[in-house]
Amino acid sequence: MDIRLDGISHSYDDFEVMRDISLDIPSGQIVCIVGPSGCGKSTLLRFIGGLERPRAGQVIQIGNPPQGCLNPLTYIFQDFALLPWRSVSGNISLVLEDHGIRGAAARQIIDDVLARTKLTDFAKALPKQLSGGMKQRVAIARALAVKPAVMLMDEPLSALDAQTRELLMDDLIDLWTRQPFTAVYVTHNLAEAVRLGHKVVVLSRRPGQIREIVEIDKPLPEREFGDPVLDQHQKHLWQLMRDEARAADAELIHG
């Protein structure tokens, strides 16, 4: 299943935040969206998953989600969004219950996704007992449980410290290598973008427009920390963004 953004524009009252964004998200690829703060990256992601409606343009789903897919467009949030009163496995069963999956069937899915995210030993733990990295792994496991066609990742590693971020990037690459998934990955961290993205979409400052789409050919499993090719890409991206990031930083926040 592919996703196509077709001429998306958006404004709050008469305040234009996004102008004519068209983009293809092909199946099996990770598309990273980067841009200065306030350029509408996260808003764009909410449009893709249908949590918000753009003023103009539309998000089109091409083809049908694969068999067994419970929730085609599934988010992973920056702040994890785990229910603090449910255990790790309870948080995952939450998203299965509404599809009528309970008991042994649910048990099987939960065990599988926990094993894939290396959380098997923590099934009964409460979120408050887990570190940030573990919480995000639970959120990833929860997303995997509904077998999504496209994962919509909203700054998933931004709330974590640098070391945990490296570890989780490795985990994401592992997951993708074993079973390629489609993802839209919003981040302000260029290192994450060049590490995980098949395509990196650079948005301009408000009103957000696509400035450039950088394709990175190197296969995901071969990308490593401090890779010179990736560093080159990262430098290029930073040059594209630098002036806008500075201008965005000096701007008053629109209340």
Add this chain to the structure above:
Amino acid sequence: MVDASAPRETGSADHKAVAFRGGGFAPKPHRWVGFAVFVFLIAVAEWGTRAGWISPLTLPRPSDVLDTFRELYESGLLFKHLGPSLSRLVVGAAIGASVGISVGVLIGLFSYIRSGLVPVVAAIFPIPKIALLPLFVIWFGIGEGSKYALIAFGTFTPTVVATYGAVDNVDRTLIRMGQSFGLSWWSIVRKIVLPGAMPGILSGLRISLAIAIILLVAAEMLGAEYGIGAYILEAGSLYDLERLFAGVVILSLLGVIVSAVLGLIERRLLGWRT
């Protein structure tokens, strides 16, 4: 370069320990202190009334109150008073709290209900419910109905306000998460909104149940033969301070028990809080 192996000098003129200035602002529970304060206050009253520097007209002697209490217990009157009072309290508070929680959740979830009912609740909150007792007697009769109604009405308003505040405070990102996974509206309410609002609802219940106990006495002002409130009011009109205090102590104990039960429920239901 700092030489880590250099001997540490302390105590010389230019070496000073940094003064501690953190700490405080973090109250911790010390159970026995509360108990000690009670014992101290009662001991002072006992000593004062025995020594004569507190006249028996101002304050009854604690040991006399205890005697009255024992008499009450031995004559069987205690349970004759406690039974009807407890049933009034339980029925009235249960009606008031459950209607209050339901209305509060509705106000928290629907814009029209919110716009329509918040002003109404604000209007009835400050009415002293005791003033409405005659009205309740006309509506529900002089029997138990008017007593239930008074207590229910008194617990309703604070419960509503606490509940919709608690629903407002449920983390919106959790609700968005539920929507993004395609959970039904009812599932989101049941599995995300209600548990998320539970801490606020329970702390609201602490206040509403204390108000219910206060109103119990008011409810028994009219046409109640038995009941803690009736007992206190009768003692009060006779200026029988020992009996008055025995009744007041029962109400206090009731309050302590209710609060302890709520604490138990909180610990069971809210163990997930950090």
